[in-house]
Amino acid sequence: xxxxxxxxxxxxxVVGAVLLVLAFVVPENRVLLLNAFLAYGALVVGLDLLVxxxxxxxxxxxxxxxxxGYATVLLYQKAGLPLPVAGAIAVLIVAVLATLIGLPAVxxxxxxxxxxxxxxxxxxxIQLIANVPGFFGxxxxxxxxxGVGSDMPFDFSVYRYFTLWLVAVLVVVMLVxxxxxxxxxxxxxxxxxADENGTRGLGFNPTTYKAVAFVLASTLAGLVGVFWAPMNxxxxxxxxxxxxxILLLGMLxxxxxxxxxxxxxxxxxxxxxxxxxxxxxxxxxVLVGALLAVVALLQPAGIVGGLATLWDRARRPKAPPxxxxxxxxxxxxxxxGR
Amino acid sequence: MDALVTTILxxxxxxxxxxxxxxGVTLTFGVTHILNFAHGEFITVGAYAFVLFAGALGAGLxxxxxxxxxxxVAAILYVVGFRRTIGNHLQGLAFSLGLLLFAExxxxxxxxxxPRSGPRIEGTVSLIxxxxxxxxxxxxxxxxxxxxxxxAFAMRRTWIGLALRACGxxxxxxxxxxxxxxxxxxYAFVVxxxxxxxxxxCIALVVPITPATGLSFLLKGFVxxxxxxxxxxxxxxxxxxxxxxxxxxxTRYVEAGLTNAYGFVLMIVILLVAPAGLFNRRQVRxx
Numbered sequence: 001x002x003x004x005x006x007x008x009x010x011x012x013x014v015v016g017a018v019l020l021v022l023a024f025v026v027p028e029n030r031v032l033l034l035n036a037f038l039a040y041g042a043l044v045v046g047l048d049l050l051v052x053x054x055x056x057x058x059x060x061x062x063x064x065x066x067x068x069g070y071a072t073v074l075l076y077q078k079a080g081l082p083l084p085v086a087g088a089i090a091v092l093i094v095a096v097l098a099t100l101i102g103l104p105a106v107x108x109x110x111x112x113x114x115x116x117x118x119x120x121x122x123x124x125x126i127q128l129i130a131n132v133p134g135f136f137g138x139x140x141x142x143x144x145x146x147g148v149g150s151d152m153p154f155d156f157s158v159y160r161y162f163t164l165w166l167v168a169v170l171v172v173v174m175l176v177x178x179x180x181x182x183x184x185x186x187x188x189x190x191x192x193x194a195d196e197n198g199t200r201g202l203g204f205n206p207t208t209y210k211a212v213a214f215v216l217a218s219t220l221a222g223l224v225g226v227f228w229a230p231m232n233x234x235x236x237x238x239x240x241x242x243x244x245x246i247l248l249l250g251m252l253x254x255x256x257x258x259x260x261x262x263x264x265x266x267x268x269x270x271x272x273x274x275x276x277x278x279x280x281x282x283x284x285x286v287l288v289g290a291l292l293a294v295v296a297l298l299q300p301a302g303i304v305g306g307l308a309t310l311w312d313r314a315r316r317p318k319a320p321p322x323x324x325x326x327x328x329x330x331x332x333x334x335x336x337g338r
Numbered sequence: 339m340d341a342l343v344t345t346i347l348x349x350x351x352x353x354x355x356x357x358x359x360x361x362g363v364t365l366t367f368g369v370t371h372i373l374n375f376a377h378g379e380f381i382t383v384g385a386y387a388f389v390l391f392a393g394a395l396g397a398g399l400x401x402x403x404x405x406x407x408x409x410x411v412a413a414i415l416y417v418v419g420f421r422r423t424i425g426n427h428l429q430g431l432a433f434s435l436g437l438l439l440f441a442e443x444x445x446x447x448x449x450x451x452x453p454r455s456g457p458r459i460e461g462t463v464s465l466i467x468x469x470x471x472x473x474x475x476x477x478x479x480x481x482x483x484x485x486x487x488x489x490a491f492a493m494r495r496t497w498i499g500l501a502l503r504a505c506g507x508x509x510x511x512x513x514x515x516x517x518x519x520x521x522x523x524x525y526a527f528v529v530x531x532x533x534x535x536x537x538x539x540c541i542a543l544v545v546p547i548t549p550a551t552g553l554s555f556l557l558k559g560f561v562x563x564x565x566x567x568x569x570x571x572x573x574x575x576x577x578x579x580x581x582x583x584x585x586x587x588x589t590r591y592v593e594a595g596l597t598n599a600y601g602f603v604l605m606i607v608i609l610l611v612a613p614a615g616l617f618n619r620r621q622v623r624x625x
Contacts, residue, residue, distance in 0.1 A: 057431055104606075108613045112373040112568075115431065116560050117609060120602040123557070127599045246435050253432045282443050289440025296432035297419055 005182035012178055016171035023163040031159045033275050038166035039228045040271045042173040044252045044263040046220035049177060049213050052258035053189045059115045060122030061248050064218040066240030068094045068225025073142050073235055087226040094222025102214040107207045119242060126237045141236025162231035169227055173220050174260055250292040256302025265304050345590045351475050353582025354482030358537035359559030360574040362530030368506030368569035370523040372420055372430040376437035378556025382445055384408040384535025385542045389456035397457045405535045412531025416524050445549035453546035478540045485536050493571060498525050506569050561605045566617050573617025
């Protein structure tokens with residue numbers, strides 16, 4: 001167990017190092033693209049804690065991302081706090097918000113009604129922002145005029161400066177996910193996913209673990225928002241919307257749930273590639289939707305999950321699976337389990 | 339007093355439209371246990387088909403054609419996709435979310451986001467006192483009442499209605515008497531698609547439609563289906579009327595900007611008090 005933890009942790013650090021080098025060498029006109037990859041990557045990897053580990057489908061994940069961004073901007077702009085302090089408080093605010101929403105949502109609903117209720121909370125947040133234009137900026141959004149920009153370390157542009165922070169955020173999110181998956185908490189989450197009532201019989205309350213995962217994943221989404229909003233210089237209710245949340249779910253499912261590589265492949269394929277070839281955003285949504293539907297039908301384990309199954313099959317050509325082998329040696333397709 | 343009556347009538351109209359959408363959601367869920375996020379797109383398909391056919395062939399021919407198109411789309415999607423996702427919540431949800439993204443963006447690309455209006459029923463009547471009521475809205479109320487009554491009757495008295503209810507109650511028991519759930523699921527999707535198309539046509543009769551029309555009504559359809567207790571027809575009707583009246587009264591007398599918030603607050607409160615919904619006899623939770 002601890003060997004796996006070390007291996008996965010080392011993998012995360014290698015990915016982080018590569019991204020850090022990229023942050024220095026990427027040409028100036030591609031910096032925003034890299035930032036988008038990092039932010040989406042952190043969001044989707046965090047979301048996987050709910051979808052992959054617990055088979056919970058929140059349809060309002062982007063709301064917490066937006067809440068983190070809005071809280072940072074408002075604290076910085078209206079309360080005059082310095083940006084790091086504003087960000088730290090914003091993360092706390094998102095954690096409290098996630099707890100307030102998560103406890104009733106997780107405890108009182110499951111499956112579809114969980115998807116709908118998280119979705120409803122996200123929509124309520126948008127209504128709140130749109131109806132209090134004086135404070136939240138209304139539906140046209142908030143622009144951030146920041147004091148930073150002139151003297152950045154390493155002579156970086158502002159965008160590239162935030163790239164460093166976003167790399168750090170992505171590494172933190174990946175480390176958290178790796179640590180959770182290889183801990184007792186992760187084992188219990190696995191048990192909850194496999195059989196909720198059985199877990200209850202063992203003396204663990206499934207609701208507790210679901211709530212912990214929900215608050216954790218939502219707070220991580222808020223953390224991404226804290227760095228994204230000042231980097232982007234603008235935030236609007238669109239960033240919180242249901243389309244954004246579905247896009248996140250789509251990237252995760254197409255890439256493959258339950259794996260960090262799956263999440264990152266999904267983001268690279270659906271967020272970065274269309275941006276590189278400068279695809280029309282509406283056309284991109286058409287393609288993402290069609291791809292999501294097709295992948296959900298043909299390969300519920302996602303692209304990386306499908307490749308892993310092929311790889312397993314190629315490595316062990318005709319040998320039947322060992323009867324007493326470790327249970328988690330074969331990747332479980334998303335189709336299995338409830 | 340007059341204002342109150344008008345508001346209540348508007349609420350009933352909205353409630354009727356929500357019933358049509360919610361009935362489709364609840365029917366497909368009852369049989370196939372799929373909460374179809376793409377159901378709203380059947381509304382959009384129906385509405386656009388009606389508007390386009392009405393422009394080309396006249397409203398009389400457009401009506402059956404729109405029903406046919408929406409029912410056909412629903413049937414194809416079921417046979418190609420949803421039939422395979424039965425028994426796997428996550429897969430069905432992912433498939434329908436993909437369809438939703440695809441369809442909405444596809445409609446924006448094909449028909450642009452500018453609102454389109456179809457054949458409108460013009461004119462107003464004054465029922466009581468001074469308040470003027472548009473005839474179109476009264477027609478919509480009449481149509482929805484007729485369709486809901488016919489559907490409720492068909493669910494009790496016809497063979498298909500019996501099959502749908504049997505599979506919703508107990509899939510295994512139904513299969514032992516010769517009702518394959520997968521085939522009955524097809525009936526559920528066709529009926530749901532046709533009901534959604536009726537809703538779409540009614541919407542096109544009173545307001546201009548956009549590619550986002552379906553999604554906004556779908557959300558209300560979900561709300562009423564869940565409040566009513568998924569799988570329950572009476573529950574859907576009661577919840578839809580509650581929501582329609584709440585929205586109409588709230589918009590008129592409290593705050594117009596919060597129209598969409600009322601439904602969500604109502605749903606959250608009811609789910610906290612009764613997680614299975616109001617009319618769910620078997621105490622089965624959604625999902």
